[in-house]
Amino acid sequence: VRFTAEVTSDGVHERQFEHDVAGRGVPGVLWTPTGAAGPRPLLLIGHGASGSKREGYVVSLARRVVRHRGFAAAAIDGPVHGDRRADKGAVAGLPFLEFSQLWAGEKSMTDAMVGDWRSTLDALQGLDEIGAGPAGYWGLSMGTILGLPFVAAEPRITAAVLGLMGLTGPTRARIGADAARITCAVLFLVQHHDELFSYDRALELFEAIGSEDKSLHVNPGRHGAVPVEEFEFSERFVSRHLGG
Amino acid sequence: VRFTAEVTSDGVHERQFEHDVAGRGVPGVLWTPTGAAGPRPLLLIGHGASGSKREGYVVSLARRVVRHRGFAAAAIDGPVHGDRRADKGAVAGLPFLEFSQLWAGEKSMTDAMVGDWRSTLDALQGLDEIGAGPAGYWGLSMGTILGLPFVAAEPRITAAVLGLMGLTGPTRARIGADAARITCAVLFLVQHHDELFSYDRALELFEAIGSEDKSLHVNPGRHGAVPVEEFEFSERFVSRHLGG
Numbered sequence: 001v002r003f004t005a006e007v008t009s010d011g012v013h014e015r016q017f018e019h020d021v022a023g024r025g026v027p028g029v030l031w032t033p034t035g036a037a038g039p040r041p042l043l044l045i046g047h048g049a050s051g052s053k054r055e056g057y058v059v060s061l062a063r064r065v066v067r068h069r070g071f072a073a074a075a076i077d078g079p080v081h082g083d084r085r086a087d088k089g090a091v092a093g094l095p096f097l098e099f100s101q102l103w104a105g106e107k108s109m110t111d112a113m114v115g116d117w118r119s120t121l122d123a124l125q126g127l128d129e130i131g132a133g134p135a136g137y138w139g140l141s142m143g144t145i146l147g148l149p150f151v152a153a154e155p156r157i158t159a160a161v162l163g164l165m166g167l168t169g170p171t172r173a174r175i176g177a178d179a180a181r182i183t184c185a186v187l188f189l190v191q192h193h194d195e196l197f198s199y200d201r202a203l204e205l206f207e208a209i210g211s212e213d214k215s216l217h218v219n220p221g222r223h224g225a226v227p228v229e230e231f232e233f234s235e236r237f238v239s240r241h242l243g244g
Numbered sequence: 245v246r247f248t249a250e251v252t253s254d255g256v257h258e259r260q261f262e263h264d265v266a267g268r269g270v271p272g273v274l275w276t277p278t279g280a281a282g283p284r285p286l287l288l289i290g291h292g293a294s295g296s297k298r299e300g301y302v303v304s305l306a307r308r309v310v311r312h313r314g315f316a317a318a319a320i321d322g323p324v325h326g327d328r329r330a331d332k333g334a335v336a337g338l339p340f341l342e343f344s345q346l347w348a349g350e351k352s353m354t355d356a357m358v359g360d361w362r363s364t365l366d367a368l369q370g371l372d373e374i375g376a377g378p379a380g381y382w383g384l385s386m387g388t389i390l391g392l393p394f395v396a397a398e399p400r401i402t403a404a405v406l407g408l409m410g411l412t413g414p415t416r417a418r419i420g421a422d423a424a425r426i427t428c429a430v431l432f433l434v435q436h437h438d439e440l441f442s443y444d445r446a447l448e449l450f451e452a453i454g455s456e457d458k459s460l461h462v463n464p465g466r467h468g469a470v471p472v473e474e475f476e477f478s479e480r481f482v483s484r485h486l487g488g
Binding site: 192203206212213214215216217218219220229233236240 | 436447450456457458459460461462463464473477480484
């Protein structure tokens with residue numbers, strides 16, 4: 001990884017990076033405790049459609065695990081999102097539309113994102129302040145569409161928070177097959193009145209996950225209304241499974 | 245209520261009581277912070293079949309909310325359980341069998357238990373150290389079979405943790421009707437591999453609950469394997485809804 005900017009506040013050292021994967025630049029952010037040295041658990045965070053690596057809940061969760069648990073955390077922009085766009089200040093809704101079109105015509109978007117995450121994990125674990133410690137993944141909605149296949153492919157991920165997604169959509173068959181291959185501890189989050197992915201399809205995806213240790217949390221409200229308690233619980237969940 | 249014994253340890257004042265309801269004695273335990281004065285939230289805890297008001301998880305949850313939140317907590321023995329039995333040291337399994345038979349021949353067991361809880365709530369809220377503050381209910385399995393109708397009947401209950409139970413059994417119709425009448429905040433706990441109440445019937449009961457603010461937590465394992473995180477979460481849930 002090539003660090004391009006950094007800032008420190010309230011005990012958190014935040015570094016923006018660019019990482020080259022097969023000729024494409026993957027933009028990311030790494031959060032570590034100030035003055036961190038030696039190995040520590042790493043939480044990878046995948047944002048939802050329309051968001052970016054600097055989305056509020058991404059930054060908030062990253063800072064939680066850094067400040068409260070001494071972890072490292074990292075996020076990268078998803079396809080057609082954030083700094084992967086030529087028009088970095090994209091028209092609101094444009095990334096979501098473009099992502100939906102890419103998803104509908106799915107050929108290689110998922111494979112590319114799995115590759116980006118794996119290569120980013122390799123690179124970050126090469127840093128002295130992270131090392132080959134345990135790693136977890138947190139990503140909802142598009143963060144599950146593209147992150148669930150990554151979790152299925154990556155044995156270094158020992159705990160994952162997934163959800164806001166059902167056994168539906170253009171990559172339904174692949175998502176179902178990948179879900180069955182997952183063996184790590186999983187917390188799956190569902191919004192009872194999700195207008196994008198129905199409750200029943202979400203329960204199907206939870207069922208499809210192969211892990212013995214999997215839990216489901218259903219909360220009231222629409223797609224975007226995940227309550228703050230789930231971010232608190234996510235912190236405790238990854239801490240319990242990754243140590244620290 | 246008539247207090248019959250008391251003990252104090254680690255900041256918790258525990259008093260055993262007997263409360264007369266329509267000529268029958270209801271045996272209970274009340275936990276309050278040492279030296280408590282003035283009103284505070286009250287958590288009522290219903291134990292499962294084969295258990296009692298002094299079951300480990302009942303005492304543990306009660307002490308949690310007293311020590312960490314300054315709440316009061318109370319438990320009463322269910323029908324044919326604990327000090328309601330002539331043979332107080334009952335043969336293991338006997339209360340469960342007798343409860344099952346009573347449930348199968350259900351005429352008034354549920355109504356009697358609802359009456360016992362309501363009268364106990366009246367009496368406890370008459371104490372200076374509790375008063376007419378907010379009240380919650382926590383009870384799984386038999387604690388839901390008999391406690392869900394109480395929660396439905398009692399507007400003073402503003403938050404309830406229920407679960408380990410499905411839309412099934414001899415009182416299925418009543419449970420379904422009562423569930424639809426519930427309006428308070430509900431956390432519903434399900435064990436994915438519950439051998440007593442199937443996952444599908446449990447999801448049906450969650451659906452039947454009328455509350456807008458209801459959440460579901462599913463964890464792996466059998467009926468008795470509720471993980472400790474749910475007791476920690478229960479504490480936060482009742483604290484959030486009852487204040488403190």
